[in-house]
Amino acid sequence: MRLLLVEDHVPLADELLAGLGRQGYAVDWLADGRDAAYQGATEPYDLIILDLGLPGKPGLEVLREWRAAGLATPVLILTARGSWAERIDGLKAGADDYLTKPFHPEELQLRIQALLRRAHGMANQPCLEAAGLQLDEARQCVSQRGREIDLTAAEFRLLRYFMLHPGQILSKSHLAEHLYDGESERDSNVIEVHVNHLRRKLGREVIETRRGQGYRFHGVAG
Amino acid sequence: MSSIQRRLSFGLLGVLLVVGLIVAQGSLWLADLGLRRYLEGSLRYDTESLLAAMVRGPQGIQLDEQRLMASYQRPFSGHYFRIDFDSQSWRSRSLWDHELPAPGQTGLQKALGDGPDGQLLLVYRVDYRRFGQPIRITVARDYSPALNSLRGFQWLMLGVGGGALLLILFLQRLIVRRALLPLERTRQQIEQLEEGQRTVLDSSVPLELEPLVRQINHLLTHTEETLKRSRNALGNLGHALKTPLAVLLSLAERDELKAHPELHESLRQQLAFIEQRLGRELGRARLAGEPLPGAYFNCDEELPGLFETLAMIHNRGLQLDWQAPLGLRLPYDREDLLELLGNLLDNACKWARRRVRLSIEVDEGGYRLLVDDDGPGVNAEQREEILCRGTRLDEQVAGHGLGLGIVRDIVESWRGRLLLQDSPLGGLQVRVELPRDLSRSRRAGQ
Numbered sequence: 001m002r003l004l005l006v007e008d009h010v011p012l013a014d015e016l017l018a019g020l021g022r023q024g025y026a027v028d029w030l031a032d033g034r035d036a037a038y039q040g041a042t043e044p045y046d047l048i049i050l051d052l053g054l055p056g057k058p059g060l061e062v063l064r065e066w067r068a069a070g071l072a073t074p075v076l077i078l079t080a081r082g083s084w085a086e087r088i089d090g091l092k093a094g095a096d097d098y099l100t101k102p103f104h105p106e107e108l109q110l111r112i113q114a115l116l117r118r119a120h121g122m123a124n125q126p127c128l129e130a131a132g133l134q135l136d137e138a139r140q141c142v143s144q145r146g147r148e149i150d151l152t153a154a155e156f157r158l159l160r161y162f163m164l165h166p167g168q169i170l171s172k173s174h175l176a177e178h179l180y181d182g183e184s185e186r187d188s189n190v191i192e193v194h195v196n197h198l199r200r201k202l203g204r205e206v207i208e209t210r211r212g213q214g215y216r217f218h219g220v221a222g
Numbered sequence: 223m224s225s226i227q228r229r230l231s232f233g234l235l236g237v238l239l240v241v242g243l244i245v246a247q248g249s250l251w252l253a254d255l256g257l258r259r260y261l262e263g264s265l266r267y268d269t270e271s272l273l274a275a276m277v278r279g280p281q282g283i284q285l286d287e288q289r290l291m292a293s294y295q296r297p298f299s300g301h302y303f304r305i306d307f308d309s310q311s312w313r314s315r316s317l318w319d320h321e322l323p324a325p326g327q328t329g330l331q332k333a334l335g336d337g338p339d340g341q342l343l344l345v346y347r348v349d350y351r352r353f354g355q356p357i358r359i360t361v362a363r364d365y366s367p368a369l370n371s372l373r374g375f376q377w378l379m380l381g382v383g384g385g386a387l388l389l390i391l392f393l394q395r396l397i398v399r400r401a402l403l404p405l406e407r408t409r410q411q412i413e414q415l416e417e418g419q420r421t422v423l424d425s426s427v428p429l430e431l432e433p434l435v436r437q438i439n440h441l442l443t444h445t446e447e448t449l450k451r452s453r454n455a456l457g458n459l460g461h462a463l464k465t466p467l468a469v470l471l472s473l474a475e476r477d478e479l480k481a482h483p484e485l486h487e488s489l490r491q492q493l494a495f496i497e498q499r500l501g502r503e504l505g506r507a508r509l510a511g512e513p514l515p516g517a518y519f520n521c522d523e524e525l526p527g528l529f530e531t532l533a534m535i536h537n538r539g540l541q542l543d544w545q546a547p548l549g550l551r552l553p554y555d556r557e558d559l560l561e562l563l564g565n566l567l568d569n570a571c572k573w574a575r576r577r578v579r580l581s582i583e584v585d586e587g588g589y590r591l592l593v594d595d596d597g598p599g600v601n602a603e604q605r606e607e608i609l610c611r612g613t614r615l616d617e618q619v620a621g622h623g624l625g626l627g628i629v630r631d632i633v634e635s636w637r638g639r640l641l642l643q644d645s646p647l648g649g650l651q652v653r654v655e656l657p658r659d660l661s662r663s664r665r666a667g668q
Contacts, residue, residue: 009465015472053461080464081457082501083508084564085557088527091534098535102467102497105475118537 001116001161002026002178004043006036006059007051007078016049019105024140024157025112026181033057037065044177045073047116049108052079052090060093067094074119076111078103113137120164130163131218133202142202149201158194162207162217171214226405227398234394238387246379250372257368258344262330265346269359272303273350276357283353285312298339300364307357324360334365342366404428408435415442418518418553442516453508453557460504467497505628510555511635519552519559521582528563532578536571546582552589554636554656562632566593566652569626573597577647588638588658597649605642629654 003020007013008031020027028043030036033054040048040062052059063075074096079086082100090098097115099108117128128135134143140156142149151159157179162170172188180186195207195215208216268291275289285305293299294314304322305312313322320338325331325347337343343362350357404427414420422442423435471493473479479486510517525544533542552559563580570578574595583590600608608626626640633640638656645651 009469011469012465012472015469019472053458080461082460083505083557084528084531084560086457087564088524088531088560091531092527096534098531101461101464102471102493105472114537 001046001157001164002044002181003028003112004036004040004045004048005029006033006040006049006054006062007031008054009051015105016108019109020112023109023112023137024153024160026157026179026184028182031055033059033062037062040066040073041069041071043182046178047112047119048073048075049112050075050077050095052077052081060089063090063093063095074115076115078108109138116164122164128160128163130166131206133159133163133206135160135163144202151201152197154190154194155197155201158191159198159202162198162215166217169210169213169216174214226402227395230398231391231395235387235391238390242383242387246376246383250376250379253375254368254372257372258330261344261363261365262346265330265344265361265363266348268301268303268361268363269346269348269350272305272359272361273352273357276305276352278353283307298341300341300367302337302343302362304360304362305357306360308355322360322362324358335362337362337364340366342369404431412438412515415515416553418513418516418551421516421518442514445514446516449510449514449555456504456507460500463500464497467493467500471497502627505561506631508557509561509632509635510558513554513636517553517555519554519556521546521550521552522548524556524560525563525580528560528567532564532567532571535568539576540571540574541577542567542571542579543577544580544582546580547584550582550584552582558632558635562629562654563591563593565626565629566591566654570595570597570650570652573649575649579647584658586658589656591654591656593652593654594645594647595649596645596647599644599649600642609640609642 001024003025005013005016005020005027007016007029010031013029013031017027017029028039028045030039031054033056035056036050036054037057050059050063054062059077059079063077066073066075075094076097076099077090077095078099078101079090080101087098096119097111099111113128122128122130128137132144135141135156136143137160140153141151142156142159158175161175161178172191173186175191176186176188179191195209199207205218208218210216271289271291272285275286276283277286278284291301293301294303294316297316297318299316301314302317302322303312303314304317304324306324318338322337322343322345323335325335325345328347328349331345331347334342335345341364344365345360345362347358347360350359408423408427408431411420411423415423422439425432425435425439427435474486474489474493479489525546529542529544533540567578567580570593574597577594577596579592579594581590581592581594583592609630630640633654633656636656638654641653641655643651643653
């Protein structure tokens with residue numbers, strides 16, 4: 001999962017980057033509204049966390065621009081402005097959720113998980129479930145038919161992405177774009193290695209290889 | 223209608239009455255005077271004729287009957303004379319048995335003398351000398367017909383004057399009403415302003431009203447902008463304080479601190495306290511408070527947005543609905559009312575099983591906002607406690623506490639009432655009663 005964090009307060013951004021990184025998200029960070037308006041619309045993010053009080057361009061305006069340009073990425077607004085009137089304005093501008101500062105880190109984590117599930121048509125699930133697998137995002141492990149399997153951080157990231165896109169053909173470059181932030185070296189061979197690790201832990205049939213096209217997640221039941 | 227109208231009517235009535243009476247009485251007096259002057263000349267001529275009729279006859283001086291006017295012979299004809307000379311006194315036959323007293327001085331007498339048959343006489347006396355002796359001639363003429371016609375004229379004037387007065391008053395009323403129409407229109411607009419039906423006064427008014435309307439409009443925009451500025455400043459302050467607080471909250475969850483449970487717990491508590499206090503005070507400072515003229519909340523425009531936001535926040539298949547009279551505009555600040563409804567509905571959504579309902583009702587006395595849920599409800603003993611908890615910051619519990627605190631502040635600033643009741647849906651009903659016309663109740667309260 002690749003996230004864009006737009007926040008101009010550096011200490012908070014540092015905290016959020018560290019926390020989100022621990023939860024297996026690849027995060028790009030921007031502090032200026034104008035940069036965010038451009039990069040948010042061009043890079044393939046899975047979710048955007050947007051502060052409203054930004055230098056360069058106000059957050060609400062950035063959001064309106066994205067929506068006007070047809071960007072469908074879920075946007076979580078993170079702001080100190082917590083009045084109901086402002087929340088409603090945020091929603092009308094096209095936000096998908098609204099979290100007011102100060103917030104507990106777990107609260108943000110839960111909101112991000114819920115928003116990602118909702119964006120992939122899996123609303124109202126307490127944890128991520130797909131094709132016979134249950135992913136515990138807090139503990140970063142997966143249950144298969146009641147059996148708990150530990151995952152490495154990289155395996156967890158990859159499996160979460162597969163589970164959010166069941167049945168879809170995902171190319172290696174697509175996966176690389178969504179699993180690594182803009183500054184990481186993208187090596188598609190690494191993905192191949194992690195796919196093989198997952199197959200070894202969960203069974204060969206879980207991930208199908210489509211030659212020349214990419215991978216498809218079937219799960220154990222499918 | 224306005225007292226300006228009444229005052230103008232009274233003023234005009236007074237002036238017209240005084241002037242009318244003076245003019246009417248004066249013209250009567252002048253007519254009377256003119257008539258007497260004219261008759262004086264005629265009477266003088268009569269005396270001269272009488273003098274000429276006196277001739278020396280065989281028995282001394284006598285009156286030549288031939289040369290006398292016929293009316294002196296007919297009784298009560300209205301023409302009379304009396305001639306005094308040499309201890310003799312002649313009277314016209316027309317006097318019959320009435321004695322015409324000789325006036326004390328010559329010329330036209332000011333007072334009218336009594337005549338025969340109830341007549342009032344204009345009496346004129348001249349002293350001559352003829353045949354070597356003084357002759358005093360007094361003539362009189364009946365003035366009653368003139369007086370009668372003058373009195374008739376007086377009544378006529380009274381009638382015509384009264385009619386004219388009524389007509390003038392009626393026309394003046396029409397004119398004044400027309401002239402005051404813009405004032406009345408402005409008054410109605412100010413009423414609409416208080417009820418939130420409009421935001422500015424119409425500036426196309428007569429020259430005299432223009433500065434007033436301009437100043438009121440200026441004040442309205444000024445208050446609105448001040449409120450906006452102060453809200454913006456509070457927003458910035460909140461942003462400046464809450465962002466570092468978010469960093470601190472995040473830092474407090476670090477594993478290094480979790481290794482020292484006491485330190486961790488104390489830090490958490492203090493941060494939570496700052497967070498609550500900050501939220502409450504900033505929230506309170508944002509309130510517009512007492513409804514401003516021109517402020518309004520359009521239910522049909524605002525409520526859908528609020529409910530979409532709630533549905534987004536409480537994304538668990540709740541059935542949220544609202545009902546309000548079509549096109550209802552509440553005369554309260556938009557942000558305040560959104561804050562009030564947002565907090566109440568948010569609480570209801572937290573506790574509801576399936577349904578949350580907002581109903582807004584209007585009647586003569588005011589507005590009623592009802593928030594119902596089908597959650598577990600609150601029993602009677604706890605209700606008072608929940609309402610009080612909003613005011614005691616240190617006892618606040620996330621959920622009912624903070625939200626209701628700000629709700630209480632808003633309702634109190636509007637002089638309304640906040641009640642907790644059983645809901646027909648099975649859970650809790652929060653009932654907010656707001657008086658309709660604040661300014662009127664404020665005036666009555668003084």
